[in-house]
Amino acid sequence: MFLEKIVNVRREKVIKAQKKIPFGEMRKMAEEQVSHRLPLSLSQALLTEKAKRKVGIIAEIKKASPSKGLLREQFDPVAIARGYAKSGAVAISVLTEEDYFLGSPDHLRAVRTVVSLPLLRKDFIIDPYQIYEAKVLGADAVLLIAALLEKEEIKEMINITESLGLEALVEAHNLTEAEKALAAGARLIGINNRDLRTFVTDINVSLELASFLKEAGVVMVSESGIKNKEEIKALMVAGYHGVLIGETLVKASDPGQALEVLLA
Template sequence: MNPADILKKIIATKHLEIKAQEDQREAIKAQAYAVGPTKKDFAQALKAQSGLAVIAEAKKASPSAGVISPNFDPVAIAKNYAALGAAAISVLTDRDYFQGSLDYLAAIRKEVDLPLLRKDFIIDELQIHEARIAGADTFLLIAAVLTEEEIRNFLAIGRKFNMEALVEIHDEDEAHKALAAGAQIIGVNNRDLRNFTTDLSLTGKLSKFIPNDKILVGESGIKTGKDSRLLLDCGCSAILVGESLMRDPQKFKELQEGQV
């Protein structure tokens, strides 16, 4: 697959997934409201850490890395992250491109008490309702694939469930879009989703556009304590780490403390 086409293909697949569930939309919404708001405060969890709060990701595979964990056990992975001191856990739920599942999130919810983030390509409120049913306490919004109005609307829907979304940006225009929509937690994805190249300096470049009262999260390409120190020094209070921790969970303390 041409890297430039991956994001377009993923979003096209999401539209098909939503269409296939259209007749269940109202039932899914009703079930989400029956579950009710979360009592786990994702935003607070990202503030209540020394060093960097780590959102540790349960991630079986990705289009760029292929299969990362052939013997993927999401509950065991999440329990280990919790024991290591993760502030929250991100769970990949995209099936076709990341080999994820909402079932993984639901299974982790039964065993782990940390805030859980649904990591997927959210393009419809139905996916937010699904996330809450599965036990998610927050979800990812990707500014590159959403309008300002969509971000604003999805943030508002999330807040009805006390779910404060992580809004992901990759350039200055997306930073302004996210802020105008009212995002409180802003993640800078150092990986360009259009071609999967990574530039760790991007967080520092975009941090100057993010007011101090927002929570800044560094995402992608974080492999060493030097990397996380760079993000800490440019104003991040949290980092989201997937592949590095999946391959070597013992890097956790190094990444959390920004050890060089």
């Protein structure tokens, strides 16, 4: 199963990373960053756009995906980030997972130097070490996937995230996972329209969970498989504060221009 495979790979990567920079050292570096740079709030950015009746798009930078393979041959994360910022992205999501998405922590570090938007570290986070690392790389938010973590683990990771001035976007794919995210204290919840077990995408997943999330009073994001303005409008009408779009943008010849079209 894909999820089990990727979790095992990430565990190995974390062990290797800690041999280079031990846990205590990474935590110290992250804690020092707290006073050096004020983080940018992803939640606030989304709420501000919603208040203006505008679409909040978190534009994603990724080179490949396990379901579609290579998405973009001419891949320049910095150029893509600049295009997104210029075209009106509310935030940028950067894939840092190396094996299946051909991402890199270096992509996040490089993007941080050229944009002043909130940055989301998109990865399969299974260890607090990765959260401290995200802070050091310049992230403002991290993705936590409810399917990979127990409720208590999510709770602990949210606490670490918030202690660093970051936010956790807790991702769910169904009601059970959304309830788990809420019970763990999530205030920013992303609904992944893609089933990570089958890779099938369906935006009805987000639409069906909208009323539950609205009632919970959380900031709501719909992720994956969103291709056009009609789908974005349906999600915003349902109560979502923002949408995360990757594949549709990075497959375009000019990702920034593709974003402009969706926002027009």
